[in-house]
Amino acid sequence: MTQSLRVVIATPLSDENVALLRRLEPRLDVRHEPELMAPATADWMVRLDRDPALQSRYEEYLDGGEAFFGVPDQSGTALRAAIERNPELRWVHTIPAGGGAQVKAAKLDDAALERVAFTTSAGVHAQPLAEFALFGVLAGTKQLGRLRVAQIRHEWAGRQPMGLNAETRVAVVGLGAIGRRTAELLSGLGMTVIGVHRREVDAPGVSRIEPVENLGAVLGEVDAVVLALPGTEQTAGMLSRSALEAAKPGITVVNVGRGTTVDEPALIELLQSGHVGSAVLDVTATEPLPASSPLWDLPNVVIAPHTAAISEHEPRLITELFAENARRLLDGEPQLNVVNTHEFY
Ligand SMILES: NC(=O)c1ccc[n+]([C@@H]2O[C@H](COP(=O)([O-])OP(=O)(O)OC[C@H]3O[C@@H](n4cnc5c(N)ncnc54)[C@H](OP(=O)(O)O)[C@@H]3O)[C@@H](O)[C@H]2O)c1
Numbered sequence: 001m002t003q004s005l006r007v008v009i010a011t012p013l014s015d016e017n018v019a020l021l022r023r024l025e026p027r028l029d030v031r032h033e034p035e036l037m038a039p040a041t042a043d044w045m046v047r048l049d050r051d052p053a054l055q056s057r058y059e060e061y062l063d064g065g066e067a068f069f070g071v072p073d074q075s076g077t078a079l080r081a082a083i084e085r086n087p088e089l090r091w092v093h094t095i096p097a098g099g100g101a102q103v104k105a106a107k108l109d110d111a112a113l114e115r116v117a118f119t120t121s122a123g124v125h126a127q128p129l130a131e132f133a134l135f136g137v138l139a140g141t142k143q144l145g146r147l148r149v150a151q152i153r154h155e156w157a158g159r160q161p162m163g164l165n166a167e168t169r170v171a172v173v174g175l176g177a178i179g180r181r182t183a184e185l186l187s188g189l190g191m192t193v194i195g196v197h198r199r200e201v202d203a204p205g206v207s208r209i210e211p212v213e214n215l216g217a218v219l220g221e222v223d224a225v226v227l228a229l230p231g232t233e234q235t236a237g238m239l240s241r242s243a244l245e246a247a248k249p250g251i252t253v254v255n256v257g258r259g260t261t262v263d264e265p266a267l268i269e270l271l272q273s274g275h276v277g278s279a280v281l282d283v284t285a286t287e288p289l290p291a292s293s294p295l296w297d298l299p300n301v302v303i304a305p306h307t308a309a310i311s312e313h314e315p316r317l318i319t320e321l322f323a324e325n326a327r328r329l330l331d332g333e334p335q336l337n338v339v340n341t342h343e344f345y
Contacts, residue, residue, distance in 0.1 A: 004029055005330060008062055010082075011070025011095060012040040012047075017319040021069075024323035027330055033061055040315070044095050046073045059085065067091040067329075069322055076105025083112050090116055091329060093322050094339070097122040097177075097309075098230050098258060104344035118339035119325055123177040124317045125309035129228070129256040129282070130181035132308035133172075136280030137186060137224045140252025141168055145278050145300035165190040169222040172196065173215065173238070174257060175203045179228035182256075186226075194218055212238065216246035224252040230345035231258030241266035250277035256308060259284040268294050271301060282308040 009018060009032040017040075018032045034040065036058045038047040050058060062072055062082045071094050072078040079102065083089055094102050099120035108116075139145075141163030150157040170186050172179045173196040180203045183193045187205030195206040196215055203209070210218050215238065219225055225247070229235045239253070239262040253276055255262060264285040270276040278300040284293070287306055295301050325335045339345070 003027065003330075005091075005326060006031065006064060006066045006088075007326065008065030008068055009034075009070070010037075010062060010065070010068040010072045011044050011074065012037045013069065013315060013319070014040040017315050020316065021319050021323055024320065025326045025330070028323075028326055031061065031064060033057075036061055044070065044074065046075070062086065065089060067093070067326070069093055070095050071099070071102045074102065076102055076107065079103070080106040080108060080112075083108065083116055091119070091325075091335075092116055093119045093121075093325065095121055095318060097125050098345060100339045100341075100344035101231060103339050103341065113341045117329075117335060118341070119335050120337045120339060121318045121321060122337045124314060124321060126177040126181040128309050128311050129178045130185050132280075132282060132304065133178075133182040133226045133228070133254050133256050134185045134189070136254030136256075136302070137168070137170055137191070137226065137252060139280050139302060140224050140254075140278045141165070143278075144302065149299045163223060168192070168224065169194065171215075171218045171222045171225040172206070173212075173225060173227050174229035174235075175201050175206070175209070176228060176230075178256060179226070180204070180206075182226050182228060194222060215239070216243040219243055219247035219251060222248060222251065224254065227253075227255040227257045227261055229257040229261045231260040232343045232345050234343060235261045237261070237263050239263065239267070244270050244276060247276065249275055252277055253279040254281075255279075256282045259287065264295075268298075271295075271298050278302075280304075282306055 004027050006029045018030060022030050038045040063086045066088050071092060072082050097120055103118045143162055168191045170191050171194045172183050175195045175197040183203055183205040187193050193206050195203050195209040196212055196218055197209050198212050200209055227239060241263050244266050271279055280302040282304040283306055289295060295303060328335045
């Protein structure tokens with residue numbers, strides 16, 4: 001058991017949530033100098049206009065922490081510099097659920113990775129992204145793209161069938177917090193959910209789990225696929241051209257994980273040919289999605305600009321998660337959402 005922990009709020013957070021953190025874990029010595037950062041917003045803005053004097057004040061402020069709430073300036077370079085300067089730092093909580101990427105970007109040596117624990121906000125976004133995934137699957141089965149096109153043309157199109165939930169089969173790829181919650185919501189509406197994962201896990205609502213190697217075969221039997229994977233070297237291009245070509249014609253592709261997990265040129269081609277019926281994407285391979293991308297103009301595609309996880313509750317939920325992890329650290333218990341520093345997720 002440790003008596004106290006000096007926490008530096010390294011990224012914008014409202015006074016209200018700082019007060020909540022102090023209330024939830026009174027053993028924390030929470031340092032908060034909001035003028036060193038951008039105004040607190042829901043999207044964790046970075047302050048880019050510090051003059052040298054303000055920058056050195058920010059660095060001095062960071063040097064006083066044993067733990068950081070957020071990666072300084074959401075930047076791997078700033079994180080690395082802060083770790084090198086501050087030998088007392090022992091824990092950094094990254095704001096994104098996929099915060100492993102920020103840790104990877106810091107290019108830390110083994111000694112630093114050993115000394116400092118890294119955690120992410122995985123789980124906080126599970127409910128909003130599962131809801132968006134549900135929307136995406138329904139947009140496909142209820143044919144949102146076709147309806148929109150006909151409506152814009154003032155066209156009373158003929159009788160065309162829609163999918164029925166009880167007859168709909170969905171593959172959920174990646175059974176972490178988001179994938180598991182998605183499976184629960186989909187199965188709650190009567191859909192059959194097949195999990196695709198690299199190991200057996202307990203996932204309520206999933207009828208069976210298939211190994212990742214069987215992705216192509218699974219796609220041949222489902223009406224929709226939801227990707228809820230982190231962006232790592234191992235997951236890059238997992239929804240490959242061959243997997244997409246093996247998919248059931250008309251399949252709906254929903255991605256709420258990372259855009260790099262999809263062979264995007266192949267997806268575009270197969271959307272254009274109609275083999276893939278529709279796509280609902282919160283994430284794309286390059287973000288922001290370039291204005292020249294054909295994805296913007298395809299009537300059977302819905303793009304959300306990496307915003308489906310955002311809700312007004314997000315900063316409070318991350319604050320509560322941080323408080324729980326601080327309690328665990330102080331009580332000598334294992335923390336939640338520890339970054340895997342081999343695969344960086
Ligand atoms: N759209 C957004 O705004 C948004 C918001 C939050 C998160 N995300 C993305 O979504 C990802 C998942 O979030 P989460 O909260 O569900 O995270 P999580 O609970 O950490 O789940 C990640 C899952 O991915 C699995 N995985 C990792 N590498 C894999 C591989 N090579 N093959 C198969 N499965 C693999 C993990 O497997 P194990 O169970 O074996 O560890 C784990 O179950 C995040 O990493 C982030 O990149 C996007």
